[in-house]
Amino acid sequence: MPCIRPAVAVSAILLLLPVSAMAGSATTTGSSNLMNPALSLNGLMAARTADDNPDPLLNGIRIQEAELHASAIVDPFWTADVIISAAPNDPADGFDVLLEEVRVDGTALPYGLGVRLGKFFPPFGKHAPLHTHQFPFVDSPLAVQSFIGDGYTDTGAQFAWPVPLAWYSDLFVYGVDGTTEMFDNAARDLVWGARWTNLWDLGDETTCELGGSYADGPADPLVTGTTGRYGVAGVDLTLKWVSMASSHGPALTVQGELLLPDREGAAGSPLGWYALAQYRLHHNWWLGATHGRVDFDNDADPASDEPFTGLVRETKFNLTYIPSEFSALRAEIGYRDDRLHDRDELRAALQLNFTIGSHPAHSY
Amino acid sequence: MRIRTTIILLAAACAMGLAGPAAAKLKVAATLSDLAWIAAEVGGEDAEVSLLCPGPQDPHYLPAKPSLTRKLRKADLLVYNGLELEVGWLPVLLRTARNNRLKPGGRGELECSLAVQNILGIPTGRTDRSQGDIHPLGNPHYLLDPRNGAAVGTLIAERMAELDPAHADAYRARAASLRQEIDGRLALWRDMAGAATARPTIVYHQHWEYLLNWLGIEAIGAIEHRPGINPSPGHVSEVIALGRARADVFVVAATWDKLDIAEKASERMGAPLAVIPGAVGADPAADGYLAMFDVICGRLGQATASDAAAAEGTP
Incomplete structure (x- = not known):
């Protein structure tokens, strides 16, 4: 019997070999992998102090995020993207796995x-829709x-309309469930928002973009300090210059964003803003600088029942080396003056940022 | 009275409906300046061609400016290079443009590499990013062989004819004329390239495979040996040593390459450097597809003629 078992096992393996070989080219979506989605995986690692x-989370060496992105054409009517991320939630290497985006975009509308439709980053300003690995600095701006909130991603529907003007102009309106960050899904209500973005070409190498955004929905009282509605308005301005003279020639981005929250029934007028500049020094080297501040005014403090008022501001500089389109190394220093917590x-x-898989898009 | 007004309005509407499409030009968006020039030649007065990537811009790295989507939104036809040359920016622009006439697989989008019989540089064996930002479907710079430009003209004409049957004959006639003109200049261009066709070259980026294949020039090395990645000092030294060992070698770089590196390398090799346009408009003199080959072949010839004595000492 002991002699038969290995023979059976070997026979079984031999019988399975052709099946395994076929399985290599067979998928659940068909007989080849041609229709499989384009896959890419991004990894972010940071050593911080x-x-x-x-x-x-600000002290130590951590995986900051791992993000898997699958993208494909569904049929003649939709394209789809699914983005799943894992990010640390505690120092003991615990991770939260999050469906960041699960969305389809209609391709048949006139x-x-x-x-x-689905779960997506609603269009609000320039920074909020960015994935963590796209941030120009290690963390998002204070404002x-x-x-x-980081990770303003929610489920619902968004509509876009190209405004018929003499320059690029798009209007987005959306309604989402309101489950993240500033909004509270306990109420059976939606977060409504809109963004109007305009971009002008100032020659072949330079553009100027001006956008306005607004979102409004049932507030999360712990975060916003109001039990009513929470609204936030934003204005953003971006100037970008990319030299055409060389493949990796000089380039400059200057961007600013102002955010004005509006909390129903709450006193105070908080506001926040940031400005940043990024300059490509030479071939693969980028230099970045940013300053931002937030003026809290009777905001809710999740840690206590007392509303707080005060100023937090920060200044950061970084140097980024981008040896290829698939990896980047970043060194950053910053100073934060936090008068709330003294x-x-x-x-x-x-920070190390890398991507494997399909070629990434060059976001503008 | 009401019936009469209705009839007049209906007649006007019908007239507008009939006259509209006949008078309207076919709106074409081309990703590359070479394709825009060919499409404009083939389309003639019946097409209106707009360009996404200006000639001086390296097409691998075009910033995906949302303003470019205005051209895509208006287009009836998108002609693009394919072989993943535009992979970093065209999908983003198409998604932002939301023009359902340009949907993948539809009649409104045309991948021009389909016209090319012999795709060069398809990786064999192991293929991964350790080799740089390689193009897994093959070298996409096929328009640097003018014979491929003629084939692309024919392909574009057929698609234009399909979309705008009223002018089908005109599109086909212009494409045939373009082919004839290109065929008629092939020998002249080879003559202009002169001594370059008998000498080996070191290229900066693997951009010139089709050009060199057409002219019969042997590439013995590349300064940027892994596409999209800055050459390491060690590799540049190896290439310089390789160049020094061949007295007749010359260096070829595109106007948008890192010319500081190319110039230093060619100096240290003691080899002439030919900086040539990689696309229509990349150099002011290369203001058309045919003019581009005048410039390319002329500069190859000039660079290599200047030290023809060295060529005579070819080992």
């Missing part, structure tokens, strides 16, 4: 109209963190 902040923080970070 903050001299006056005990937050373990007149340049667009529809997006975005405070008044829109902290003066000096922060430093080294």
